[in-house]
Amino acid sequence: MFLALPSEAPAQSLYQKYIKQQQKEILKAPSEKPEMPGDENGMPETLRMPAMPLMEFRAKDIIGMFPLAPADTSSPRATLDSFLDIMEETNHLIQEAYEENTGMGAFSMETLGMSKNHERLQNKIHLAEILLERARGCFDLSGLPSATRQQTSLELVLQLKEILDRIPLPPFPDIPGTAAGTYDFNQAGLENSWTIPFTQIVITKMTEGPQQGEYVFSAQTVDRIPEFYEEVKNLPSRSSIPQDLYHFFASSPGHLLPPAWFSLIESQPSWLLELYYGQAVWQWFALILITAIAAAILFAFINVMRRLPDRKKPVRRQVLSIITSSVIVGSLIFLRYLADYQINIGGPVLQVYDLTIETLVWIGAAVIIYKSLRLLSELVLLKNRGAPSIDRSIIRTATQFFAIICALVLLTYGATRLNIPLYGIIAGISVGGLAIALAAQPTLENLLGGLILYADGIVRVGDYCEFNKIRGHVESIGMRSTRIRTTDRTLVTIPNADLAKMNFMNFTAKDHFRVVLRFALKYDTSAEQLERLITKIKRMLAKHPLSQPDAAKVRLENIDENGIVIQIEDSVQAATRDEYLAIQESIIIRTLKLISDENIEVAHPFVTNYGETGNLQMPEKTVVPPVKPKPKAKAETKKEPKAKTPKKKKERKKAKKA
CATH class of the missing domain: 3.30.70.1130 (EIF_2_alpha)
Structure with a gap:
């Protein structure tokens, strides 16, 4: 194994030689140090290293001695060499851990009297995760959404490993740059990109971002890795382990190390392990099942919460809404954990599924923030409901406005996690805000009218006023309208824009x-x-x-x-x-x-x-005799001649003939 550490003395002496050589170069006088190369390669000052004869280590030696050292991406040769060495060692670690955990490896260890050491297995998987993280450093992942970058990049790393094991590669001395392990970013004469012969796999030099000055697989190559894998996956592999590492990872549950029960699925018909859109058949069944169960549980929970009593009270309503939203968000996060790390979905299904859940989670988080701030305002109003100096309507409106701003900020950050550019979000908000402003002009007028009422202080909640011959007490002043309760308990709503323009009388403001x-x-x-x-x-x-x-x-x-x-x-x-x-x-x-x-x-x-005696006399009532209605004249009816029947006509015709 490449990661098997050499003996302690050789490793220590090699490391000491490296440190001593670095110290000698650093302690040299400025006149004795070699000059720095020019700017013809566009190398930034922050990435330049002293021009000294660095020792060349093989990538596997660097991995063994310096576990935290990144992959050497100082040249196209160093990048390709580092990636192949890292992935070969990762393949050995994963396969050995799986064989020890299940299958013939576990059987042979039990036969020899050696039980499975869980800690040893976890150490191997942990080391494999470190190596895979280094392999990700050889990629330009800027085109992947942050929400799914970790899982998607892992699949791309495994797919590229299988691609490189199945295509002819040029001799390493013919590849531009020094061997892996030098970390020499001051090499002269290197071009900005290099393509593996007879392929479209490009290693390019980054000119900006956190990987500036490094040679990595280009973003276009990263985007087409699944396409390349589908074209070469049936070709023979040059790896010492013939099993396809990507197929093994994509069709198995768990993260890198499948659980022991996966052997039961492997013993079933082979069609259960066939991949369709990056998922095995059994994974499709499991994904649909857990999604349906989660949806049914959430639907039942929401119905139960809606039937709880006293939902009309502001504080109770906000608390129940926060609990419901929190349970939904927590369920979505747990559902994503099951799909990603237990069922281990991948491919395009992973991106669609995870991005959908990520979007819903951020929306739910924004709702929780909004409801929490509204609950805070209701608690303040509940605590100070007896204080006449607190304007309840102003507190509610200001808190609602602040809650909307906080929710929008959270949604904006969530959009950046979905790989939506921040500048695009700001531009979209600006254009959308302009469109909304034009479409919702009456609403904005009412909002500004409410702000004018607050600023002028001409009316407050509880005042008795008259608006266009409507008298009553002001019950609430909202963002859009003002509500007035008249003396007959009728609730009248007046838009704030109209209220700010009309003449009204405030009787409460009278001294x-x-x-x-x-x-x-x-x-x-x-x-x-x-x-x-x-x-x-x-x-x-x-x-x-x-x-x-x-x-x-x-x-x-x-x-x-x-x-x-x-x-x-x-x-x-x-x-x-x-x-x-x-x-x-x-x-x-x-x-x-x-x-x-x-x-x-x-x-x-x-x-x-008043009569002559001064006594009160009631006025006499005059009785009007009723008038009898005249009888209606009977309408004269004219006798109409009877119509002749057809029989009589026939008899007359016969009589004439006779």
Whole structure:
């Protein structure tokens, strides 16, 4: 095995030689150091290494001594050599671990009295994962979505390994660059790209990004690897392990190391392991089954949550919505884990399935953020519901706006995970925002109208106002409209844009309320009684604690058909309309008591007749005799001649002939 470490002394001495040589070159005087190469190769300063005779190590030696060292991508030869050595060692590790875990390998170990060492198997798989991560470093993966890059790149690495094992490769000395293990990024005379002869597999030099200056398999090559694999998969392999590593990985469950129960599937008919669109037949069955079960469970859970009582309460509604969204997101993540790491789906199905789940997860996360912020506002309102200084409508609207912004930011980040360019997202949002602004102009006008109402402070929740002859209390001020509850409990909705333009009266904003009352007294009230009554009413108003000084006026206004009219005017201090009505009620009751104390009667609101004796006489009712309706004349009916029947016509014709 390539990864079997050499003896400790040779490895240590080799490493010490390397370190000493590096120290000598670093400690040289500047005049003794060789000059740096020019810029003809476009090598950035950050990637240049000192021009010194670096020791050439084989890739397998580097793997054994430096487990964290990346693949050597300093030249086309180094990239190809590193990739082949890494994948050959990875193939050995995976096959040995699988044979020890299941099959004849496990049987032979049990026969020899050696039980399976789980820790040893996990170490081999862990080392294989490290090697595969290095192999990914030989690829330009910028064209793959971040959401599926890890799993998709693993399949591409395995497919390229099988491709290179089945096509003729040129001798390594003929490939441009030094051998793998030098990590010499200062090589002169290298072209920016190199193509494997008689293929379309290109190794190109990266000019930007985190891999700048490295030679990797180009993005176009990475995109066409599945196509190349389908063309050569039936050709014989030069590998020491004849089994197709990609087919083994794609048709088996688990991650790299299939579980022991996979041997049961292998013992079934071979058609269960045949690949269709990158999936084995048994994987299609398992994927459909777990998706259907998850959908049924989520559907039942959502129905149960909808039937819970008290969903109309704001706090309870938000809590239940957050729980439902969290369960859905968690179920989708678990479903993706089962599909990716247990069933081990791959190919185009992996991209469609994972991208769909990833999209739903980010949407669900945005909904959770939105609902959580709304719940926070409801809890604040619930805690401070008795505080008059808190405007509940403003808090709800501001929190809703902030929650929408946070949800949009989260969705934007999720879109970048789906490999949607950020600049494209911003441009799309700008164009979409312009289109929405044109299409939703009335809605935006209402939103701006609501902001104007908030900024001016001309109306607040709870105010008693009159809008176009509609009086009532302002119940809520939303982002689009304002709701008013009238005195007859009717709910009236007025758009904020119209409300900001119209003239309305806010009675709650009045600093004083004017009380105007009229009392009609009977004609038999004497002048002395009127004088005493007016004087007592003035004293009563002057002593009232909420009456404005010098604002009370009591006058004999008129004598009309109803009686002798006394007008009372006053200005009282009241913060709300309810307080004003209570003060007015108090003044009316006190005035009626004063009228009663003077033995004066209030005139009735209908005409009264006074006889000579001064007693009240009710008007006489005139009885109108009923008029009998005239009988209707009978309509004259004309007798129409009877129609002659066909029989009589025939008899007459016979009589004429006779």
